[in-house]
Amino acid sequence: MLLALLAGIACHAAAEPAPEFVVDPAQLQSLGVGLQKLTASSATVGAPAPAKVTLPPELDMLISAPVDGVVTQVLVGPQDAVKSGQSLLRLSSSALGEMQLRLMEAGSRLQLARHALDRERRLFDEGIIPERRVQEAKAAQRSAEATQRQAEAALRLAGVGDATISRVAAGGRLDDGLTVHARSAGWVTALDVRPGQRVREADALLRLANPREVWLEVQLPVGAAVATGQQLALVGRDVSAVAQSLGPLVGEGQTQTLRARVTRGAALLRPGEVVQVSVPKAGGAGWVLPQAAVFHHEGRAFVFVRSTRGFVATPVRMSGGAGGVTQVIGELKAGQDVAVRAVVALKSAWLGHGGGD
Structure with a gap:
C-alpha cells in the first residue's frame, strides 16, 4: 500500500513541468513571442469608461481672416496634412x-x-x-x-x-492680395470658406489640428477616486495615458471629467474620436497585462517571465479585468519582461519539457 502511494507521488512529480525552461533567441523569434516590460503596479482595473480624444488648446488652431477681403483661392481641403509655412488660401483685399x-x-x-x-x-x-x-x-x-x-x-x-x-x-x-500660411504642421479639420466668399477681419477661415500631443477627456461617475499620475489603458488599443486632473464640476449625466495625457500610442488616435478607457479602481494593487498573457494549467493561472535561459512559469492570481486587459497579483517585479504574444506556443514548449498535458 505504501509503495503504491509513493509510486503515485513520484509519477505526479515527473508529470509536473519545472518552472523554468530554455528558449534560445532563434526559437523566440521563430515562435513570434511578444514581450511587455512591467513598469509599476497599479490599482485594480475597473469597468471601461467613455473618453473623447482632444488636443491641448495650443495645438488646436483656428485660422481667421487677418483683414477684410474676398477669398480668391483655397489651396487645401478638409483632412489634408499641411506643413509649417505652407500656403492655405489667398485673399484679395x-x-x-x-x-x-x-x-x-x-x-x-x-x-x-x-x-x-x-x-x-x-x-x-x-x-x-x-x-x-x-x-x-x-x-x-x-x-x-x-x-x-x-x-x-x-x-x-x-x-x-x-x-x-x-x-x-x-x-x-x-500688393493687392495676401496669402495665408500655416504657422505649424497639422491636419485641416474644418474648412469654413470657399472661393468668391467675402470675409470680414477675424472671420473663421479654417481649423488646424496638430496631434503632437493628445489628451483624453474621460467621463467618470461622481465620486470616482483617481489619483494624479495614475496609469490608464485604452480598451483594444496599445495606448496608455496618465491621469492629470479631475474636474470639480458635475455634468448633466452626473459625471465628472478626468483629463489624461496620452503617453504611448498617440499616433493611433484621432481628435474627436470616442474611445473606451479602463480606469483603475481605488484599493488593491497588481499588474495590468493583456488577457492573452495569462494561461491556465491544472486550475491555476500563470504568466511566462523572461529569464536569462528562457522563461519561468510564474503563478499569478487574477484580481479583475475589462476590455482585453486583466489585473494579476503574483511574485512579479518592475522591469521584468512578460510574454504577451504566442503564449500558447510557449505553454506547449513548457509542458513538453516536463511531460504535462
Whole structure:
C-alpha cells in the first residue's frame, strides 16, 4: 500500500513541468513571442469608461481672416496634412492696400524727418539756429519712426512678410492680395470658406489640428477616486495615458471629467474620436497585462517571465479585468519582461519539457 502511494507521488512529480525552461533567441523569434516590460503596479482595473480624444488648446488652431477681403483661392481641403509655412488660401483685399499705403506714407515722413534733423544739426553747428530747433527735429524723427513701426506691425500681424514690408516702406510696389500660411504642421479639420466668399477681419477661415500631443477627456461617475499620475489603458488599443486632473464640476449625466495625457500610442488616435478607457479602481494593487498573457494549467493561472535561459512559469492570481486587459497579483517585479504574444506556443514548449498535458 505504501509503495503504491509513493509510486503515485513520484509519477505526479515527473508529470509536473519545472518552472523554468530554455528558449534560445532563434526559437523566440521563430515562435513570434511578444514581450511587455512591467513598469509599476497599479490599482485594480475597473469597468471601461467613455473618453473623447482632444488636443491641448495650443495645438488646436483656428485660422481667421487677418483683414477684410474676398477669398480668391483655397489651396487645401478638409483632412489634408499641411506643413509649417505652407500656403492655405489667398485673399484679395482693399484694406490691405490701405495698410500698405499708410506704411509708405510713414516711410516718406520718416525720410523727411531724418533730412530735416540733418539740416538743423548743420545750421546749429554753424551757429545760425538755437539748439531748441535741433531738439524739435529729433522729436519729429522719433514720432515718424514710431508711426512707421506701428504701420509695419499692423502688416506683420496680417501675415505680410518682412521682405514685402521693407519694399513698401521704401516706396516700392504695393500688393493687392495676401496669402495665408500655416504657422505649424497639422491636419485641416474644418474648412469654413470657399472661393468668391467675402470675409470680414477675424472671420473663421479654417481649423488646424496638430496631434503632437493628445489628451483624453474621460467621463467618470461622481465620486470616482483617481489619483494624479495614475496609469490608464485604452480598451483594444496599445495606448496608455496618465491621469492629470479631475474636474470639480458635475455634468448633466452626473459625471465628472478626468483629463489624461496620452503617453504611448498617440499616433493611433484621432481628435474627436470616442474611445473606451479602463480606469483603475481605488484599493488593491497588481499588474495590468493583456488577457492573452495569462494561461491556465491544472486550475491555476500563470504568466511566462523572461529569464536569462528562457522563461519561468510564474503563478499569478487574477484580481479583475475589462476590455482585453486583466489585473494579476503574483511574485512579479518592475522591469521584468512578460510574454504577451504566442503564449500558447510557449505553454506547449513548457509542458513538453516536463511531460504535462
